[in-house]
Amino acid sequence: MSDTIIGLTGGVASGKSLAESVFRDLGIFVADADAAARAALAAGSSGLAEVVAAFGAGVLAADGTLDRAAMRRRIFADAGAKRVLEGIVHPRVRASLQAACQAADSPYAVASIPLLAEVGGRSAYPWLRRILVIDAAEATRLARLQARDGIEAGLARRMLEAQASRTERLAIADDVISNDGPPQALATQVAALDRLYRRLAASA
Structure with missing residues (x-):
């Protein structure tokens, strides 16, 4: 059982996935909000049934799974639909992450919650002991995003602008890792925080 949970x-392109892998290499359990969101709307789930009740069977693909492309178009065109979908998915994601983390056998x-700042930070996740933000300069993230996804600069910038601002994200942070340098620099910073978090867990 682990009662010390770090958010x-x-x-996008800040290096959060790399930080996740370093934590795992250090023997720490990591629960992923994106995976929890997919599970919340999996075929046969109560979440998918609620989505169909709210939006109709037109959001289903031929095989009975959620037609994610159709759903994405729907919520981008209608802010009200986006709020309805979030009201179905977010509570399930929060409950899933909390249960998985509390059941972990690591210290x-x-x-891992990519949109933590967007969904309310600690007010939405009051059970987080601390919040760690992986930060990088906008120019660094733009370059990484273009290289990673093979996209042009305009699209990369729009993807960054669709998320919370750097200032908003840093405002919810207890700890910050600067990831403008090489991967080893990030790994060193994660290792230092791992030592801190182990001490916090031992004293909880």
Whole structure:
């Protein structure tokens, strides 16, 4: 059982996934909000049934799974639909992450939540002991995003602008890792925080 849960977040192309892998290499359990969101709307789930009740069978693909492309178009065109979908998915994601982290057998657990700043930070996740933000300069993130996804600069910038601002993300942070340098620099910073989090867990 792990009662010390660390929230991990960062904007697109900040290096959050790399930080997750370093925590795992250090023997720390990491629960992923994106995976929890997919499970919340899996075929046969109560979440998917609620989505169909709210939006109709037109959001289903031929095989009975959620037609994610159709759903994405729907919520981008209609802010009200987006709020309805979030009201179905977010409570399930929060409950899933908390249960998984509390059941972890590592000294502490990490809940990786990409949109933590967007959904309310600690007010939405009051059970987080600390919040760690992986931060990188906008120019660094733009370059990484273009290289990673093979996209042009305009689209990369729009993807960054669709998320919380760097200022908003840093405002919810207890701990910040600067990831403008090489991967080893990030790993060193994660290792230092791992030592801190182990001490916090031992004293909880």
